[in-house]
Amino acid sequence: MSLTDAQQAEIDALRGQSAATRRATVPALEELLYQAMPVLDHGFVRVIDYMGDDAAVVQAARVSYGRGTRRVSEDAGLIRYLMRHRHTTPFEMCEIKYHVKLPIFVARQWIRHRTANVNEYSARYSILDREFYIPAPEHLAAQSHANRQGRGEVLEGEEAGEVLDLLRNDAVRTYAHYAQMLNEGVDGTPVDPGRKGLARELARMNLTLNTYTQWYWKTDLHNLLHFLSLRADPHAQYEIRAYAEPMLRSLEAWVPATYAAFRDYRLGAVTFSAAMLAILKRMLAGEAVEQKGSGLSKREWDEMMGALERG
Numbered sequence: 001m002s003l004t005d006a007q008q009a010e011i012d013a014l015r016g017q018s019a020a021t022r023r024a025t026v027p028a029l030e031e032l033l034y035q036a037m038p039v040l041d042h043g044f045v046r047v048i049d050y051m052g053d054d055a056a057v058v059q060a061a062r063v064s065y066g067r068g069t070r071r072v073s074e075d076a077g078l079i080r081y082l083m084r085h086r087h088t089t090p091f092e093m094c095e096i097k098y099h100v101k102l103p104i105f106v107a108r109q110w111i112r113h114r115t116a117n118v119n120e121y122s123a124r125y126s127i128l129d130r131e132f133y134i135p136a137p138e139h140l141a142a143q144s145h146a147n148r149q150g151r152g153e154v155l156e157g158e159e160a161g162e163v164l165d166l167l168r169n170d171a172v173r174t175y176a177h178y179a180q181m182l183n184e185g186v187d188g189t190p191v192d193p194g195r196k197g198l199a200r201e202l203a204r205m206n207l208t209l210n211t212y213t214q215w216y217w218k219t220d221l222h223n224l225l226h227f228l229s230l231r232a233d234p235h236a237q238y239e240i241r242a243y244a245e246p247m248l249r250s251l252e253a254w255v256p257a258t259y260a261a262f263r264d265y266r267l268g269a270v271t272f273s274a275a276m277l278a279i280l281k282r283m284l285a286g287e288a289v290e291q292k293g294s295g296l297s298k299r300e301w302d303e304m305m306g307a308l309e310r311g
């Protein structure tokens with residue numbers, strides 16, 4: 001993770017402050033607030049701000065005048081009920097804001113989640129940092145043969161070394177060309193006074209997709225759960241899952257009852273179609289059902305048996 005001393009000092013200064021408020025705060029999330037949680041080689045996720053807690057979900061569901069909370073177990077039960085029956089609007093009453101530093105190709109996947117407010121670092125206004133994501137050797141994998149959107153075996157030996165060299169050299173070379181086209185020193189003065197230098201908004205097009213960008217990303221709890229259900233899932237690309245992990249930790253610190261219900265009803269759950277459910281009932285009744293004649297495609301059958309952990 002690449003934070004300069006000045007950036008770390010700003011974070012430390014913020015963490016040294018506190019303000020009195022009548023609003024609900026969550027001590028476990030306060031503990032995490034502003035701190036950069038490292039992701040990949042240069043990235044991070046930081047919680048910048050939040051509104052609400054588990055009680056705010058309960059309060060909204062009951063449309064109460066006060067905190068609206070009862071015993072912790074009753075509140076947790078209500079949250080589980082809301083999650084189970086997809087009564088989602090009470091979760092929209094809580095909000096969270098993150099600061100994320102991420103490679104551009106991950107940002108392209110992330111930005112598809114439209115139900116958030118985003119402000120990205122302007123590469124028209126500022127010069128991007130010279131930082132590129134280079135996968136760790138264990139994440140340098142071949143194309144999967146079974147899944148067109150997935151990875152297969154890890155690359156090894158000479159091939160792995162060659163790929164890493166290509167990734168690193170291309171990123172370094174295009175960044176050097178970016179800097180050359182900009183013709184700007186750190187203080188903004190031209191490196192070569194005889195050249196005008198290309199505008200930042202144009203020079204950036206030459207950069208590789210593993211260059212890091214940054215944004216502030218704010219969303220409500222309902223949409224955060226939707227994001228995490230897709231991006232913490234094993235089907236999501238490793239690099240975006242790597243960001244979902246610290247976000248899950250912040251979720252657990254922020255709204256532990258919602259997190260527990262989410263783990264149970266979303267992350268740890270599977271959906272069976274009506275046809276699958278009918279097959280499951282036949283299997284439970286002792287019938288030996290096979291894919292052939294089951295009405296399920298081979299892929300559906302394999303997914304169902306995978307979920308049931310049957311060969």
Ligand SMILES: Cc1cc2nc3c(=O)[nH]c(=O)nc-3n(C[C@H](O)[C@H](O)[C@H](O)COP(=O)(O)OP(=O)(O)OC[C@H]3O[C@@H](n4cnc5c(N)ncnc54)[C@H](O)[C@@H]3O)c2cc1C
Pocket residue numbers: 112113114115116149223226230231235236237
């Ligand atoms: C494993 C995986 C593989 C993917 N592969 C591809 C791919 O190959 N190509 C590709 O283009 N994308 C791909 N995506 C992106 C995917 O199609 C979604 O765009 C992305 O996950 C955002 O989901 P969302 O639209 O539900 O989220 P959000 O944009 O946050 O929307 C949340 C919900 O709000 C509602 N909503 C938001 N906007 C609208 C709207 N305009 N109209 C109607 N309802 C709306 C929908 O109910 C939606 O589910 C992939 C995603 C995953 C997780």
